[in-house]
Amino acid sequence: MFRLTSRLTAAAGVSLLALTLTACSDSSDQTPQASTDTPAAAVSTETAAAGVSPQTTASIAQAAEAPPADGEVDIAKLMEPGPLKEMTLGDENAPVTIVEYMSMTCPHCADFHTENFKPLVEKYVDTGKVRFVLREFPFDPRAAAAIMLARCAPENQFFPMVDVLFKQQRNWATASDGREALLQIARLAGFTQESFEACLTNQKLLDDVNAVRTKAGNEFGVQSTPTFFINGKRYPGNMSVDIMSAIIDPLL
Numbered sequence: 001m002f003r004l005t006s007r008l009t010a011a012a013g014v015s016l017l018a019l020t021l022t023a024c025s026d027s028s029d030q031t032p033q034a035s036t037d038t039p040a041a042a043v044s045t046e047t048a049a050a051g052v053s054p055q056t057t058a059s060i061a062q063a064a065e066a067p068p069a070d071g072e073v074d075i076a077k078l079m080e081p082g083p084l085k086e087m088t089l090g091d092e093n094a095p096v097t098i099v100e101y102m103s104m105t106c107p108h109c110a111d112f113h114t115e116n117f118k119p120l121v122e123k124y125v126d127t128g129k130v131r132f133v134l135r136e137f138p139f140d141p142r143a144a145a146a147i148m149l150a151r152c153a154p155e156n157q158f159f160p161m162v163d164v165l166f167k168q169q170r171n172w173a174t175a176s177d178g179r180e181a182l183l184q185i186a187r188l189a190g191f192t193q194e195s196f197e198a199c200l201t202n203q204k205l206l207d208d209v210n211a212v213r214t215k216a217g218n219e220f221g222v223q224s225t226p227t228f229f230i231n232g233k234r235y236p237g238n239m240s241v242d243i244m245s246a247i248i249d250p251l252l
Contacts, residue, residue, distance in 0.1 A: 024106035024139060025224035066246035069233035073220050078229055079133075082215065083208035084151070087158050089132045090125040096251050098130055098244075099229040101137040101216050104146035105173045106225045110166040112238045117163075119241045129252055134162065137213045137225050142178050144209055145200055149186050151209075152199035161189055 078099060102109040124130035138144040150161040164185065165172070172181035186196050199205070216222040220229070227236045230247050 024103060024108050066250075067235065067239075067243065070236055071221055071234045072232050073229065073234065075232035078220060078232060083211050084136075087134045089121060089159065090130055091128045092131055094125075094129055094131040096124070096130045096231055096248050097133065097229075098248075099133040099135060101135050101213075101222045101225055101227045103137050103139040103143045103225045104150075104162075104165055105138075105140055105143040105169070107169065108238045109226045110169045112226050113163065113166040116239070116241050116244075120244060123241065123245070124248060130248065134159070135212055135216065136209045137216055137222060137227070138209060139225070142173055142182075144206060145178075145182060146172070147209060148199055148202065148205050149182060149189075149191070149196070151205060152191075152195070152202075153189055157189065164189075 075097070079097070100112075102113075120130075121132065125132050136144075136147045138147060146165050147162075150158050150165065153161040168185060172178055172185060175181040183191075183193070183196055191199070216227075221234060222236075224236050226238060227234060228239065228244075229235075230244075231251055233247075235247070
């Protein structure tokens with residue numbers, strides 16, 4: 001495992017807020033609209049603190065059966081190559097493909113990745129049953145900046161970088177100086193000041209990240225994060241491994 005994970009986890013533990021919703025969306029006061037500003041400027045922009053909404057919803061994670069899909073898309077179209085290299089785990093010939101769209105500043109995405117992602121990988125990805133694809137859907141400039149840094153991390157360190165950024169989400173997503181907070185994390189991943197600046201001023205990378213989000217919204221009906229596509233069927237919101245198992249197992 002990439003050493004960044006253990007070093008940062010030991011440096012500062014993160015306790016995410018208790019959540020009553022299972023997904024983040026544009027309408028949420030905790031996830032501002034994505035921006036096309038250059039990331040070097042955007043990371044210094046204030047973002048709303050990740051708070052708890054007064055609205056409550058019944059969590060599908062408490063159900064013992066598979067929830068109904070929110071819709072379905074053509075799996076071939078969903079898997080068409082985009083402007084960015086696919087970030088995947090698992091056998092490309094696995095019988096089940098899961099595509100997750102996430103925003104790095106979404107606390108519900110962080111909750112999934114800190115609580116459910118590793119058990120899901122161990123149960124299904126490592127056993128050759130699932131191919132997992134992670135795609136960007138940033139809701140604000142800091143989310144875009146964070147996923148760009150993960151993209152710029154050394155080869156094979158994308159997922160470890162994402163893991164650490166989610167575990168440290170409260171430290172950088174709501175910091176008064178988001179730029180400096182991200183720089184401190186990036187330095188532990190091997191970034192220099194120069195490579196940090198180069199990544200966040202890479203306009204093509206930012207444009208490609210935004211293009212992934214735009215396509216997901218316009219063509220695949222993604223409106224909130226996390227949103228999962230399991231063999232083309234759309235499931236918005238954080239889900240436990242037990243609930244995902246109820247969806248996956250009949251497909252095997």
